[in-house]
Amino acid sequence: MTERNNLYPIFLKTSNLHILIVGGGNVAEEKLTFLTKSSPDANVVMVSPKFGKDTLELAGKHKVQLISDVYHKKYLKGMHMVIATTDVPSVNIQVYEDCRVMDKLVNVADNPPYCDFYMGGIVTKGNVKVAISTNGKSPTTAKRLRQFFEEVIPEDIDQMVLNLNSYRKTIKGNFSQKVEKMNEVTQMLLTTKAKMGNE
Structure with a gap:
């Protein structure tokens, strides 16, 4: 196990x-x-x-x-x-x-x-920060994962975060409605990225 x-x-x-x-x-x-x-x-x-x-x-x-x-x-x-x-x-x-x-x-x-x-290992791209833990078992694995994420997370992800934050402030409604709207917007980003990758 x-x-x-x-x-x-x-x-x-x-x-x-x-x-x-x-x-x-x-x-x-x-x-x-x-x-x-x-x-x-x-x-x-x-x-x-x-x-x-x-x-x-x-x-x-x-x-x-x-x-x-x-x-x-x-x-x-x-x-x-x-x-x-x-x-x-x-x-x-x-x-x-x-x-x-x-x-x-x-x-x-x-x-x-x-x-x-x-x-643990930490990847920072502007406002985005990802922490990596191997439960204290392997600092080397955490280091390699950090290097991997530093390469695959785009440098302009911070601009996306700032844009989404600005957009979030314009959304009307209660918390669950705002979450639903933000989910729709971010899902479109994933779909667009997938389409670009297939071209």
């Missing part, structure tokens, strides 16, 4: 949240890169005794607050999400346990049993 992916995807306004990354090495840089690529205005604090050169450069571009110190649970205060990336497993587990006590969402890098959330 195939295992189900029971994760619930959400899209977070990271500029409204406080995010802590514990660590300053290569994995911390990878997580910060992933986060700021999708959300350049993310509100991030990093704590580590030392930071890699590339991490410092990336943090400077995105106004990330850097704290040069070893991890202590006091740094969890006021945080909504925490990502533990140190190369010391006992420290990462301590971060997880402290987050459990303080009701913080936590991700311990490369350790699925100690994660409340995963940072």
Whole structure:
């Protein structure tokens, strides 16, 4: 029997949240890169005794607050999400346990049993954003799927979104009537695209 992916995807306004990354090495840089690529205005604090050169450069571009110190649970205060990336497993587990006590969402890098959330593959085309999850099983598969969707989703899809949004505002009627009308319009788009593909 195939295992189900029971994760619930959400899209977070990271500029409204406080995010802590514990660590300053290569994995911390990878997580910060992933986060700021999708959300350049993310509100991030990093704590580590030392930071890699590339991490410092990336943090400077995105106004990330850097704290040069070893991890202590006091740094969890006021945080909504925490990502533990140190190369010391006992420290990462301590971060997880402290987050459990303080009701913080936590991700311990490369350790699925100690994660409340995963940072999956993301494709962004203007206002359109697609998130990809492999249930923490295969980041490589998520990466390949991301590359695939980046190629097949047209660059001008954002214009379609903006046009449909403008059109939606002109529709009269209750919610179900508006949904029905929008379904008609988008179905016509699919039919037109199918006809063009057959020509």
